[in-house]
Amino acid sequence: MSAAQLKTSSGTSSKNNIVTYLTWVLQLALAGVFLYSAYAKIIDLYTFGEILRSYGILPDSLIKPMAVVLPMLELLFGIGLLIPQTARISAVVIGILSLFFLVALAANWGKVLPFGCGCFGPTEAKPVGWTDVGKDVLFIAMAAGVFLLRRK
Amino acid sequence: MSNKKQRNLDKRIEKEIRNQKAAARKKQLPWIFGSALVAIALIVGGFFMSTNYDDAQQANAAVQDYYKNKITPDQLETKIHNKEDVYAYFYQPSCAHCKISTPILMPLAEEMGKPVFPVNIERQQEPWDDYKIEGTPTLIHFKDGKEVDRIVGGTTQDVFRDFLQK
Numbered sequence A: 001m002s003a004a005q006l007k008t009s010s011g012t013s014s015k016n017n018i019v020t021y022l023t024w025v026l027q028l029a030l031a032g033v034f035l036y037s038a039y040a041k042i043i044d045l046y047t048f049g050e051i052l053r054s055y056g057i058l059p060d061s062l063i064k065p066m067a068v069v070l071p072m073l074e075l076l077f078g079i080g081l082l083i084p085q086t087a088r089i090s091a092v093v094i095g096i097l098s099l100f101f102l103v104a105l106a107a108n109w110g111k112v113l114p115f116g117c118g119c120f121g122p123t124e125a126k127p128v129g130w131t132d133v134g135k136d137v138l139f140i141a142m143a144a145g146v147f148l149l150r151r152k
Numbered sequence B: 001m002s003n004k005k006q007r008n009l010d011k012r013i014e015k016e017i018r019n020q021k022a023a024a025r026k027k028q029l030p031w032i033f034g035s036a037l038v039a040i041a042l043i044v045g046g047f048f049m050s051t052n053y054d055d056a057q058q059a060n061a062a063v064q065d066y067y068k069n070k071i072t073p074d075q076l077e078t079k080i081h082n083k084e085d086v087y088a089y090f091y092q093p094s095c096a097h098c099k100i101s102t103p104i105l106m107p108l109a110e111e112m113g114k115p116v117f118p119v120n121i122e123r124q125q126e127p128w129d130d131y132k133i134e135g136t137p138t139l140i141h142f143k144d145g146k147e148v149d150r151i152v153g154g155t156t157q158d159v160f161r162d163f164l165q166k
Helices: A003-042 A045-055 A060-080 A087-107 A130-149 B003-066 B073-081 B096-112 B125-130 B157-165
Strands: A112-117 B086-091 B116-120 B138-143 B146-152
Touching (some): A003 A045, A003 A087, A045 A060, A045 A112, A087 A130, B073 B125
Parallel strands (some): B086 B116
Antiparallel strands (some): B086 B138
16 A cells, blocks of 8 residues: 555544544434433423423324323434434434424414423423524534434 | 256255345344334333323322412512512422422411412522522511511421411
């Protein structure tokens, strides 16, 4: 192997290392966020149901099923993000979930929600603003990042 | 090529295909097993979470009745400003002592005809600072726009009765 080839190979390897490192950072951060979010919801499911109700976008018949299913999805795909073989599909589902939350928040833009955004359990009543929406945009971007970087 | 050689070759190819299929099935086994486990965990978890939701809903329906006179810190401020004779019961839904005290105090207040107003101060810093609350539950008697007396923490029915009778 020539010196030039060695240099190129070493450069590619270093680039690959950075990409691998970045992918893991994204996966761990996103998994941490969604596992904590699932935990905060599961410990008080009924309140999460009330948070969903406060958004006013779901019919009453769907409040309980969604209050049970959403934290389960967050938990399942939060764990999925930590497993390399399932990270990509988990990133897709987490991205879709975040998009769902984003739409729900956008539909309530400027309104005072009694439990705050409720992303990590109930908080102080406050109007929906850029911080809440920005958080979901960031999660979608991170999920997209994991999806693209995990491409073989 | 003779027929025998051809047959042997076909057999070897068939065997190779069988081996490849068996290897592929073996490779899929952990995924099938894992998916089945996840599906079972989801069904069992979903069942328990659904039961938990129903229990919480029932418990909440009972508790809500005690807090039917609930007012916000702003409404309390207005009452104090208007020099009303009121009792503010500062509580937090997650506070274990409140869960014990509320079913004692609220029916007693109703029985004695005393104006006790629950004020939820969970995750709200202002009321804690404004009324110098050290813990929940805290029952404060306001008269003529000023604090007259207070009980900090949970206590017995007799102590609550004496406090409301003063």
